[in-house]
Amino acid sequence: MFNFRTSLGQAEFENPIFTASGCAGSGKELAQFFDLTELGAVVTKSIMLKARSGRATPRMAETPSGMLNSIGLQGPGIDLFLEKDISWLRDQGARIVVSIAGESVEDYAVLARKLRAVQGISALEVNISCPNVENRGQVFACQPATARAAIEAVRRNIGGELPIIAKLTPDVTSIVEIAEEVVAAGADALALINTVLGMVIDTNTMRPKLAGKTGGLSGPAIRPVAVRAIYQVHEALPNVKILGMGGVASGRDAFELILAGASAVSVGTATFGNPTAVIKIKEELQTQLIAHGFDSLREAVGYAHRKDGNQ
Amino acid sequence: MFNFRTSLGQAEFENPIFTASGCAGSGKELAQFFDLTELGAVVTKSIMLKARSGRATPRMAETPSGMLNSIGLQGPGIDLFLEKDISWLRDQGARIVVSIAGESVEDYAVLARKLRAVQGISALEVNISCPNVENRGQVFACQPATARAAIEAVRRNIGGELPIIAKLTPDVTSIVEIAEEVVAAGADALALINTVLGMVIDTNTMRPKLAGKTGGLSGPAIRPVAVRAIYQVHEALPNVKILGMGGVASGRDAFELILAGASAVSVGTATFGNPTAVIKIKEELQTQLIAHGFDSLREAVGYAHRKDGNQ
C-alpha cells in the first residue's frame, strides 16, 4: 500500500496536495467542484485583523506562463472569518491551515491569540510577505530582523499546540538566511515561495497595468525559482519541513518540488485555469511516485539531494 | 523624421536595440543572418581574464516561457578576445559594447586596464553577477560593498573615456540600493536585469537537470521582473540611463521596457528562438513608437512614470 501521508511540524495530513493561500476563496467556491476532504488541506486566504477592501482594480495581468496579482489582502477580518468561514470548513470535514497576515508585529501577536483556542485548525501559515506599516512599508519577510519579530510574536502567543509555517518571499538576497532566522524564532515549518515582485505596463495606456503598479508574479513562469528556493533551504535546513508552491500545474511539477525538498505542495494559479487542478495534480503525483518505485511520499522528499551514484 | 537615436552615459547609438551579452556568440554567427550595423550595438559575451571552459553539460533546460542556462562564462580570455573578436567586429563597422566579468576586484581592474586603450569600443558593460572567489563565491552584485568595489576598480582603471554600464542581478532584496551604490562608485549607466536564479529537477533522473545544479532563468517568463526592476530604478534614479533586458521578444515588449525607463534594450533568449529577432524587434518598436505619436525614442523613455492625467 502506497503511503501518501505527510506532516509539517506536528501536523499530519492524509496527502500532500493543498490549496495555496488566496487561491481557493473561502473553500465554498471549490466545494462545488469536488469534496474538500480530498485535499491534504485547505489553506485559507491570508486573514488580517480588520476587514480590508483590498487594492483598487485592475488587480491582475496575465504574463507569459504566469500572472500578476495585487489583491491587497481583501478580506472580512479575523472575527467574521472565524465566525463564518472556519466553522463552514470545519463542518465539511476539511483539514484547515489558516493563513494570517499583519501590518505590524502586534497584529501578528493579536491574530495568534485569537486563533490559539480555535478548534479544528491543523496549522498556521504566517504570511510575512506584507508591508510593515511601522517600517516604511518594508515587507517583513525581506529583512531577517522583521521576519524574526513577526514569527516570534506568533510563537509567543499561539501556545504550544499549533504548528507555525512561516511563508517566505523569494525576493531576497538570501532566502536561506531568512529561513534560518524564522526557524530560530520558532517556525516549525516553512512555506516557499510567495509570489515574485513584478510589473506589467499596458502599452496602450502606457501606464502600469495594475492599479497598485507592482504585483506578485505566480504560475509556471516562477516554478524554477520555487524549485531553487526549496532546494537551497532543504540543503541548509534538512530537518525543517517545507510546504512548497510556485507554478505547480501537474503531478510532474508537484513531484519536482518534492524532489527538491517539499513535504507538501500548495496549488495556486493552476486552479484559476482549471477548478479541479488540485485533484488532478494529487492523482498524477501519486501515479508518478508509484511509477518511480516509491512506497511512500516521505521517501521522495528531497530525493534530488542524494549523494550516491554519479552526479 | 522619427529619431531613433539613444545614449548610455556618453555613448551614442543609432538605435536602441542591442544584443544581450552571452546571446550573440562572437557576432560572426549572427552576421550570417543580417548586417551587424543594423544593431544599436553588439554586446559581447562577458569576457574574463583567462580562457575558461565554462561549466559541464547539461547547461540548459527549457522552462515555461523561459529557459535556464549555466554556461559558466566559457570564453577565450581577454587577450585572444581583443586580438580576434574585437578586431573582426570593428571591421564589420558594428557598434561594440564589451562585457567583462571577474572573479576578484583585481580581475576587474586588470580587465579595465586592458580595455582602456582599445579603439572602436562604445561602452563597457560590467557584469558583476559572477561569484567572487575571494568572498566564498558570493556574487558581487548581491552585496552593496562588493558591487561597489568591482565598479570602483573599473572606474579607476578605465580612464575618462569609456562609459561604464553596471549590470545588476534582480536576485537581491533591494535592487535600488545596489543601483545607488554602483552609481556612486562611478557607473554611468545600468544594465537591468541579468538572469534570475532558478533550478529544474529532471523527474526522470530525479536530480537537478543542469550539471551546475542552479542556472539563470531568462526569456519572457522574467519580463515582469525586468519591468519592475527598471521601473523601480528609474523612479529612484531618473537621470541614470538604463539598458533594459529580460524576456523581450517583440517590439511591444521592448516598448514596455522603454516606458518603464530603459533607454536601450538588449535581446537575449529571443535570438535562440529566432536568429533575426533583434531586427524584427527593432522594426516593430519603431512602428509602435510612431503609432503612439512619439517623434523620438527619447520621449518614450520612462513615459509610464508621468504624473499627469488620471492614474
Added chain:
Amino acid sequence: MAEIVSNKKVGAYHHIVFAVGELAKFAKPGNFVAIAVGGESSSMVLRRAFAIYRAFDRGTNGGLLEIVVAPHGAGSTWLTNQSVGFKVDLIAPLGTAFGIPTEPIRALLVGGGYGSAPLFGLSEVLKNRGCRVDMVLGASTAMKIYAPLDGKRSVSSLTITTEDGTTGITGKVTDVLPGIIETNQIDIIYSCGPMGMLEAINQIATDLGVVHQCAVEESMACGIGVCMTCVLPIRGEDGEIRMLRSCIDGPVVDGSSVIWNSKRQIPEGTWGAN
C-alpha cells in the same frame, strides 16, 4: 471538453457553436463561459470569458452553446482560428443571469459591440413572458454591430447607432435612449457592453427613473470566485459599499448599485478601505 461544431465570421466577429451536452440546459441569458486558450503548451494560463449568446438543450442529441467572439488579443484570436471538430476546454454556465420580471413589462435591451450577443436569448425569454422588447445596438462602425436576422425578428423595434455612421443613426446608443425610453414607456433596461457605455446608460436610467440591469466586464483570472481579481464596488442593501466579485456576484448586476468609474481607486467609504 466541448467540440466546435461551427465557427463563422460575421462582420468583425466570429460566431462559434460548441457541442456541450447536458450543460446547455442550465445556461440562462447573462451567464458566461470560460474557455482555456492557446492549446496544450500555451503560455496563456488563464481562461477567457465569453457571454453566452444562445444555448439549445437538445436532450439526448446533446446541447449546443453559442458565443460571439471579437478577435482582440492572443487568446480570442487563437479561439477564432480553431476549426470545426477541435475540442476546447470550456466551463459553463458561470455567473449571474439577467433577472426576469414576472409581469409583462416593457423592456429595452441595449448592447454595445459584441455585448448584443446575450441580449437575443434574453429577448426571447422576455417575449415568452409577454414583455414588449425594444432593442438598441451601438458600435463604432457597421462591422461591429452584431444583429443576426432571427435575432432582429424577436424584438418589437431595433435601433442601431454607429459612431462613424456606416449604418443606422450616427452617434452613440445614449443619444437615442432618452427618446426611446419615453416613447415606449420603458420599465426596465438590460444592457451589456463596454463599462463606459454601461455607466452612461446607468446615468440615463437613474435620471429617468428606470430600473437598469447590466452585465459588467472586468478582467477575470478564475471566473469561479476564488481569486478576487474581478471585483467592483457595489453598494449593498445595507448601504455598505463592498468590493464584490463580478464573476459570481455578477456579471449581471443592478446598475444603480454600482459605484461607477472607480477603476484605479477604491471608492471612499468602501467596507475595509483604509
Added chain:
Amino acid sequence: MAEIVSNKKVGAYHHIVFAVGELAKFAKPGNFVAIAVGGESSSMVLRRAFAIYRAFDRGTNGGLLEIVVAPHGAGSTWLTNQSVGFKVDLIAPLGTAFGIPTEPIRALLVGGGYGSAPLFGLSEVLKNRGCRVDMVLGASTAMKIYAPLDGKRSVSSLTITTEDGTTGITGKVTDVLPGIIETNQIDIIYSCGPMGMLEAINQIATDLGVVHQCAVEESMACGIGVCMTCVLPIRGEDGEIRMLRSCIDGPVVDGSSVIWNSKRQIPEGTWGAN
C-alpha cells in the same frame, strides 16, 4: 515558414515532409533543421532540432525536406500532431555534414532508433561515389526501427537488432558490429543515435582501427552557435581539449576526437578548465 505536405505515422515515429523551396538544395546528409514548436502563444521558447532524413531539390516546384520524429515530450508531440497544410517556422540546413570520401571505400552506417533517418540520404551519396554501403540499425523494439523500403534497397546489406527481439537479431548494434566490420572489411563507420550508443561504437571503431564519424545529439538552445549550451569536449589537432559547439562544429564529428562520457563534468586538462 515551411508547409507540411505530408505527415504519416511509421511505427513509433512520424515521417513529416515540408515544402521548403530553394533551401532543399543546400541540405547535406548530417545537417539538421530547427523548428519552432507549440504555435503562436507557445510556452516553449526554444526550437527543436531534427536530423534531415532526405531533401529533394525540385527546382521551380520548390524543394522538399523530410524528417522523422519520435513523439517524446511536449514539443515533438505537438509537431507530430500538426496536419498537412499547417506552416511551421523552420530553419535549415544547420550544422556539419558527414564527410564524403573521394575514394570508393567500404562504409558501415549504424543507426539507433530515429538515428537511422539521416543515414539513408548518406547511403545514396556514398553509393553514387562507388562506395559499398552496409547498414546496421538497432532499437529497443521493432516499432522503433525506422527502415523504409526504398532505404533498405539502397544498401548492400542491412542488419537489424532489437533488444526485445521483436525483429532481427536480439541484442544491441554493438553486438554485431565487430563481425560485420571484419567480414566486410569496413573502412569507415558513420553513426547516428543516442550518445551511449555512439560511445560504444566509437570504442569498437578505435579497437579495430576504423575511422568513425558520428552525429551527436546534445541539448541545443539556439542551433546557430550563439548560446554555448550544446558543447562537448573535443580534442583538436593540436592535442588541446576544447568545449566545442555541437550545433556548428557538429553534429557530425570525428568519433575519435570526442572525450566520451563527460556529461556533468569537464574533462581534466580541458582548455580553460580550472
